[in-house]
Amino acid sequence: MSIKAHVQLDCTGLSCPMPIVKTKKAMEGIEEGQVLEVKATDKGSIADLKAWCDSVGHQYIGMFEENGVLFHYIRKCNEKVVEKKFEHTISNDEVLSRVKNGGILLDVREEAEYAFGHIEGSISIPMGELEDRLDELDKDKEIYVICRTGTRSDLAAQKLVEKGFTKVYNVLPGMSAWKGDLIKKL
Numbered sequence: 001m002s003i004k005a006h007v008q009l010d011c012t013g014l015s016c017p018m019p020i021v022k023t024k025k026a027m028e029g030i031e032e033g034q035v036l037e038v039k040a041t042d043k044g045s046i047a048d049l050k051a052w053c054d055s056v057g058h059q060y061i062g063m064f065e066e067n068g069v070l071f072h073y074i075r076k077c078n079e080k081v082v083e084k085k086f087e088h089t090i091s092n093d094e095v096l097s098r099v100k101n102g103g104i105l106l107d108v109r110e111e112a113e114y115a116f117g118h119i120e121g122s123i124s125i126p127m128g129e130l131e132d133r134l135d136e137l138d139k140d141k142e143i144y145v146i147c148r149t150g151t152r153s154d155l156a157a158q159k160l161v162e163k164g165f166t167k168v169y170n171v172l173p174g175m176s177a178w179k180g181d182l183i184k185k186l
Helices: 018-028 045-056 092-100 111-115 131-136 151-162
Strands: 007-011 035-040 059-066 069-075 089-091 104-107 143-146 168-172
Touching: 007 018, 018 035, 018 045, 035 045, 045 059, 045 069, 045 151, 089 092, 092 104, 092 143, 092 168, 143 151, 151 168
Parallel strands: 007 035, 089 168, 104 143, 143 168
Antiparallel strands: 035 069, 059 069
């Protein structure tokens, strides 16, 4: 499949948050209405780039996969939407004591990332499946959203609030700086 794009960006071999970081920088260099093609191999980029586009006002046109490479297409929109950052955060150090008091630790990383190491008791719902699995979460409980660096969890926290969840916190800086024990599920 071949789709016309004005600019191509190669993010193959990179993992979160780098595809979003590089896409954001590339979008600054193109004109309104132009289309950016982003090549990526990180499966998390599917949900990440869609959510990022929603948060800043660009149009996520679509994606296809060919030989293990994901081809994303994004149209630059000149709507000046300020990139939202989720205001309610909690540190890695605080989260375990809060979870012990009845909160839910929601890990929104991809299934493979979760399998190679996650916090005991956390629930795995990858970012791309979140909207379809909201019924698995209790709206009455505090929900602490974690990912590798805080980027996907920020977007997921925003999505949960949009869907009526009121006790949501983004865990920062996330799994990349986690110093506690990890469970492997291989």
